[in-house]
Every structure is written in structure tokens, then in C-alpha cells.
Amino acid sequence: MPRTDDAAPQTDGLHLRVLASGSAGNCSVLLFRRGGVRRVCLIDLGLSPRRTVRLLAECGLGLHDVDDVLITHLDSDHYYESWGRPARAGAARGEPMIPRHVRVRVHERHAGAAVRAGVPAHLVVPFDCGPSGGGVFEMQHDLGGAVVWPALTAHDTLGSVAYRVEYHGGGDAATLGFATDLGRVTDSLLSHFRGVDTLAIESNYCRQMQLASDRPEVLKRRIMGGAGHLSNDEAAAAVRKVSPRTRAVLLHLSRQCNTPEAAHRAHADGPYEVVVTSQHAPTPWMRIGASSAEHSRLRPSVRVGLRGLFDGVGAA
Secondary structure, X not given: OOOOOOOOOOOOEEEEEEEEOOOOOOEEEEEEEEOOEEEEEEEOEOOOHHXXXXXXXXXXXXXXXXXXXXXXXXXXXXXXXXXXXXXXXOOOEOOEOOOOOOEEEEEHHHHHHHHHOOOOHHHEEEEOOOOOOOOOEEEOHHHOOEEEEEEEEOOOOOOEEEEEEEEOOOOOOEEXXXXXXXXXXXXXXXXXXXXXXXXXXXOOEOHHHHHHOOOOHHHHHHHHOOOOOOEHHHHHHHHHHHOOOOEEEEEOOOOOXXXXXXXXXXXOOOOOEEEXXXXXXXXXXXXXXXXXXXXXXXXXOOOOOHHXXXXXXXXX
8 A cells, every 4th residue: 555645646636746856867756636536647768667656556556547748859768679579478468558548748849759769659649839828738538628738948959858748637737848858038038937846857966066976078068068057057057937836846866966055055045846857766756836924834845855865966
């Protein structure tokens, strides 16, 4: 049986739990719930199938609950290659580890890479991020409907996708912004996220630690050059401009060039809750959207070190 603090929420609405975030693997759970019916969407498949199944089971969930997967990009820490391999045991033996009913949603420029990485072609649902808004799509129609706005960001050659998810199934709209491996923050991205309840954003490195590290200069330039990752200060500046109504969730901290303390210090006195993710321990469940009373309670606070979130922080 799952522990009480791990169990999937029983309240209606949209809930987020980051299972792991860092260079050794990324996977987050979006739980949609309405009237006793629940649906699950995963953001990235960067953990092994075995570990993902175990972490979902701790919440009382399974792959059978998953309807959709949102892929940010196909780097190995965001898509673990064995998801495309046949299962070796159980009722699904011989079938790919990704269940046949799941829609794997990827940007159209990532679709070929997804198939080459082993995602069954019939599960791949490509979208675009064109100026006409053609990339917008809907999920969870029977639970009230969630609208997803994707935006392509400047990470390496093919980019990474940032997602804005708005869910109307729990009464008032609950809105999440989710962005990792950004490269840099643009005005269009700030506009894309403005007004969200929760903003999950990478806070990869401390600039001083990065410069002082023994990493090769070419790697430092890649990370810091506008097509790699965001520093703590860049992430904090973006959060302040977006001004999330409830919280900021800091993703993808570097093991070598960051600390949880340095990441959250950049948000000192911010009028929002801060949750720092870890490579090795899931976050608590977070309800996206909050009542006025909850907003009043959460905005002055900073949550740090919950259930070992700082233990063994990982990332590039």
C-alpha cells in the first residue's frame, strides 16, 4: 500500500508530482480528477520503465492510468531508450513498454527522433508550434477538458517544448506552465506563461559554481551560451516576470554546479511558494490552482527540503 503522503489526491482538479528531475532522468505526473474519475498524463519518460512503474505504484497509480505523454525533447534524460523495447514478462510480454492506448505527443520536428528512439510509430501524435496556433490540442475531454499550448524553446539543435496546460474540470481553471532545457528566456515565452498558477521551470546551475568548475570550456559555453540551460538567476528573473499565482517548481538542478540552497536563494522574498525538485526523491503532490484562502497561505512561504528533496540532487 502507498504511504499516505504518496497516495494520489482524492480531490477534484489538476495535481502535479515530479517523480525525478536531473541529468539522470526526468519524469513528472499530471493527475486530472473529476467526480471520482482520474486520468494521468506523464511529462517525459526519462526514467527506466521499472523505476517509473515503482514510483507510480507508490501513489496507487499504474501505466493503465496513463492516457497521454508530453515529451519535451528526446535527449536520453527525457526519454529512456528501453521504453520502446518489448516487455520481457507479464501480460504485456512482447509488447512495447509504452501501453498501446497511450498517446505520445511530440513536436513534429521530434517525431522522427521519437520513432528512431523506439516509440512505436502508431503511438506518436505530432503537433506544431506555428504562429497560427495550430499546435494547440486538447486532452481529457470526458473530465471537462484540458487545453495544451506548446511552445518551442532554444535548446541545442532541435529545441525543447515548453507546455502550458489549462484544466477546467475542477471548477475554476487550473493552469500549469512547464519548461525545462530552455536555453534562454524570450519575451514570447514569458507571454506564453504569464498568469499561470504554478510555473515549473529549470534552474540548472549557479553561475559562480559553473565558472569555477573544472568542466571543459566548450561544455561551459554550451550550457551558458543561450542554447543550453538556465542559471538560478535567469530562472528567478523569469519567474518574477511570469508572476505565478501560487508557486514556482525548480527543475533540473545540476549535481556539480548547483545546490538546492543556491537555487531557492535566488527567489528570496518572492511572493510565491518555492518547491525544489530532486533527482532521487519525488516532490509532494501539488494541487494546481488554489482557493483565495490557499493563495493567502502559500504566497509568503518557501518550501525547502521536503521529504529529502535535497538528498543527492542531480543534473548536468
